Amino acid sequence: MTARVRLLLFAVGTAGFAALFAAAVRGLPEFGGPVHPYAARAVHQAVREGTPNVVASVTFDQRGFDTLGEELILLAAAIAAVVVLHVVRREEEDDGAAHRHGPAEVSDALRIAGMLLLPVTLVAGVYIVAHGQQSPGGGFQGGVVLGTAVHLLYLAGDYPALQRLRPLPAFETAEALAAALFTAIVLYAAGWAATGRVPALNGAVGAEVGCALVLLLSKFFEQALLVRDPARPTK
Amino acid sequence: MILQLTVALPVLAAALLAAAGRWLPRLAVDAAALGTAAAVTALTAVALARSPHRPQVAWLGGWGPGTGVGIPLAADPFAAGTACTAAVLTLAALAFSWRYFTEIQAAFHAMVLLFLASMCGFAYTGDLFNAFVFFELMSVVAFALTGYRSEEPSTVHGALNFGIVQSIGAYLTLAGIALVYARTGELGLATAGRHLAAAGPGGGLVTGAFVLICTGYLVKAAAVPFHFWLADAHAVAPTPVCVLFSGIMVELGVYGVARTYWAVFDGLVPLRAVAVLGAAAALLGAVMSVLQHHVKRLLAYSTIAHVGLLLVGVAAATPGALAGTAYSLAGHAGVKGALFLGAGALLNRHRTVDVRDLRGRGRGMPVTGAVFLLGGLFLAGLPPSGTFAGHSVTEHAATEIGWWWYTPLSVAASALTAGAVLRVWAVVWRSAPAPAASRRDGPQEREDPETRVTLGSLPWTMLAPGLVLLAAGLATGLIPGGPVAAAAEAFTGHGAYAALVLDGRLTHPRPVPADPWTLPGFAGAAVTVLLAVLIAAATLPHAAPDGGGGRVGGRLARRPAGRAVGRAAAAVTARLHALHSGHIGDYAAWLTAGVAVLALLTALR
Numbered sequence: 159m160t161a162r163v164r165l166l167l168f169a170v171g172t173a174g175f176a177a178l179f180a181a182a183v184r185g186l187p188e189f190g191g192p193v194h195p196y197a198a199r200a201v202h203q204a205v206r207e208g209t210p211n212v213v214a215s216v217t218f219d220q221r222g223f224d225t226l227g228e229e230l231i232l233l234a235a236a237i238a239a240v241v242v243l244h245v246v247r248r249e250e251e252d253d254g255a256a257h258r259h260g261p262a263e264v265s266d267a268l269r270i271a272g273m274l275l276l277p278v279t280l281v282a283g284v285y286i287v288a289h290g291q292q293s294p295g296g297g298f299q300g301g302v303v304l305g306t307a308v309h310l311l312y313l314a315g316d317y318p319a320l321q322r323l324r325p326l327p328a329f330e331t332a333e334a335l336a337a338a339l340f341t342a343i344v345l346y347a348a349g350w351a352a353t354g355r356v357p358a359l360n361g362a363v364g365a366e367v368g369c370a371l372v373l374l375l376s377k378f379f380e381q382a383l384l385v386r387d388p389a390r391p392t393k
Numbered sequence: 394m395i396l397q398l399t400v401a402l403p404v405l406a407a408a409l410l411a412a413a414g415r416w417l418p419r420l421a422v423d424a425a426a427l428g429t430a431a432a433v434t435a436l437t438a439v440a441l442a443r444s445p446h447r448p449q450v451a452w453l454g455g456w457g458p459g460t461g462v463g464i465p466l467a468a469d470p471f472a473a474g475t476a477c478t479a480a481v482l483t484l485a486a487l488a489f490s491w492r493y494f495t496e497i498q499a500a501f502h503a504m505v506l507l508f509l510a511s512m513c514g515f516a517y518t519g520d521l522f523n524a525f526v527f528f529e530l531m532s533v534v535a536f537a538l539t540g541y542r543s544e545e546p547s548t549v550h551g552a553l554n555f556g557i558v559q560s561i562g563a564y565l566t567l568a569g570i571a572l573v574y575a576r577t578g579e580l581g582l583a584t585a586g587r588h589l590a591a592a593g594p595g596g597g598l599v600t601g602a603f604v605l606i607c608t609g610y611l612v613k614a615a616a617v618p619f620h621f622w623l624a625d626a627h628a629v630a631p632t633p634v635c636v637l638f639s640g641i642m643v644e645l646g647v648y649g650v651a652r653t654y655w656a657v658f659d660g661l662v663p664l665r666a667v668a669v670l671g672a673a674a675a676l677l678g679a680v681m682s683v684l685q686h687h688v689k690r691l692l693a694y695s696t697i698a699h700v701g702l703l704l705v706g707v708a709a710a711t712p713g714a715l716a717g718t719a720y721s722l723a724g725h726a727g728v729k730g731a732l733f734l735g736a737g738a739l740l741n742r743h744r745t746v747d748v749r750d751l752r753g754r755g756r757g758m759p760v761t762g763a764v765f766l767l768g769g770l771f772l773a774g775l776p777p778s779g780t781f782a783g784h785s786v787t788e789h790a791a792t793e794i795g796w797w798w799y800t801p802l803s804v805a806a807s808a809l810t811a812g813a814v815l816r817v818w819a820v821v822w823r824s825a826p827a828p829a830a831s832r833r834d835g836p837q838e839r840e841d842p843e844t845r846v847t848l849g850s851l852p853w854t855m856l857a858p859g860l861v862l863l864a865a866g867l868a869t870g871l872i873p874g875g876p877v878a879a880a881a882e883a884f885t886g887h888g889a890y891a892a893l894v895l896d897g898r899l900t901h902p903r904p905v906p907a908d909p910w911t912l913p914g915f916a917g918a919a920v921t922v923l924l925a926v927l928i929a930a931a932t933l934p935h936a937a938p939d940g941g942g943g944r945v946g947g948r949l950a951r952r953p954a955g956r957a958v959g960r961a962a963a964a965v966t967a968r969l970h971a972l973h974s975g976h977i978g979d980y981a982a983w984l985t986a987g988v989a990v991l992a993l994l995t996a997l998r
Contacts, residue, residue, distance in 0.1 A: 159982075168985055168986075172985050174989020174993065178600070178604060179605075181601060183601075184598070185599070196578045199462050203456075221523075226404075227514065227530055228526060231526075237411055237537070240500065241541065342405065
């Protein structure tokens, strides 16, 4: 198919989609209207259960099964990245490429800022996970903060230190165990009070998301930092 | 509890395998994965056996229907049957993988188990958004499994095309779910359905929501023109994974359309768009199947054709047609799974699945040869296979509502796909091997072997799963018609799903049992099998120049009239191949055009 024909086909399809969607949107309730049936029920149930943070009640309690599915998507993505990118890396190394190590050339200001921010960010991440059932935040957000915190070392130019800080096999294992723990809690915690269930789930998600993010980023780093040494003859 | 366990057990096993896999010996990994799949098979079988008598519904976390915020899992017979099919195929694929992969990480087993969990979750869930979540999980695992051998550029290409096309479809599904939610304030299939039914037919929103939700499912079901990803992905995915893709994942797209229609949109929108796209898939897939030399691609296009027929069966929107579709789905899953495992055996022994390189080289593999021969005949609907029962029942039901074109379509699609498989059997097992000198010129497409070691002889763990699946494909045709018809009646009954999920009440319809054993059914099967044999004979490749092989082939092309037909066919063939370009931009353009066609056909009153 030539580019022109493709564009024409796409234009026709998009026009059809636009017409369909416009017609559909006209059937929606007025914007800013007073009737929100689902929100009313969700808030009522959260209050009845005594969960201070309604969002946490929805994500970890009322619709915890959705969160389980989303967690598993992350778990699958991390496993997939490890498997798929590992092969590529081995192949490249066979071809004579090598990892670039050693301190990068960054300014002292950036180096110091990175080192100082690392512990602060870690504590902030733990706080966001631990306090998720009471205030805005929770496992997903806190996990992302935790996962990115260790990469401040990379910004500070010290890739070897980052590698020492995150032994990947341990993170792979921890990630999968956290996912298993989450599943087990979702299965058997139906009888717990919401005030006990939600923080436990928050913690499991925080660990899982943090580890998964570290794994994913590490695999991307490996791709990005893999350099072919021009001096060495390649086959 | 069994419904929750069906999803949670494989998830737990997968997580533990991913966590501890690097320290476990291979035998323990395989045993754990096989044990889990067997346990899930048992759980789904129990749910299937109980579902007609006791309501199988679980509200997760104790958030019952009264709260209006919970997520239900519900197993009516078709949901449990679908999950059971997925579990059986997973068991077969894992058993085959045991000796097939000599070097494999536990991550593979973990992903296969996650795949099983996602499929069971999708089959059981009674919630629109939750269905989307498990649909996405299914897709993510499927992309990873497709790209498992990522050292090959073609693998990355196939997996990327699969990922992009599926993701576009999934976004549209999510948009459709958002429309339903915004209108009704409900996410449960049953509650949203009751709400929409109370509001009466209609309007742009209902049409738009139905079209958008179905787009994602139809991409999965490979309806034309959303089908392009399927052959690319099947050609590069590891063979045991193809069993799961063709046997059940694609069919879950059909299940999604059917479940969404009857639980949410019952009677509010016409299904003719689904029928049109499905019929197009049946024809195009069948023709493309005959044109392939690569056995895995051939089987992939054959899946497109058969799933197209399933879509038409759903679109007929009668309990009878749905009963036939259920027979077809189960039968096809067994037969196609067995055929893919046969292709895996060929790949293992000969490092290629190109028929042109395999001529006459099947002699040492009699069991695989039998699988291809019988598989081809079952695809054509040889009694008493599940595909036979499906064709017979669906054709009868379609004729009853005046769809006279369905029977010829079904016969043609089945005969073409079966003919393609029978031709593979004839070339690989019945032809004399081509002498080395006359082998095909040009670059031979060597497959990456998937395994490092070619096994001296095929171990029983690689033969038995195929035979068991073939036997299952045969046995599904013997399922009595009464329960199947009752299940179809319960699935399509107005408000029956809501009654089951929300009120915990089973409807006990007493329909006329589905009866495949009719004279028109046998006649249709006989015609299809005959046509399939003729097609296989007519399309056999030319003999090698020195007359070493090919006793049957190519008579048609030697006559002048035949030559003109041959030229025209060659031109059409070239166009069709050009259409399936592998260019992701083309695929995306076709997808948007497909949405427009769906919208137009659904909006027409």
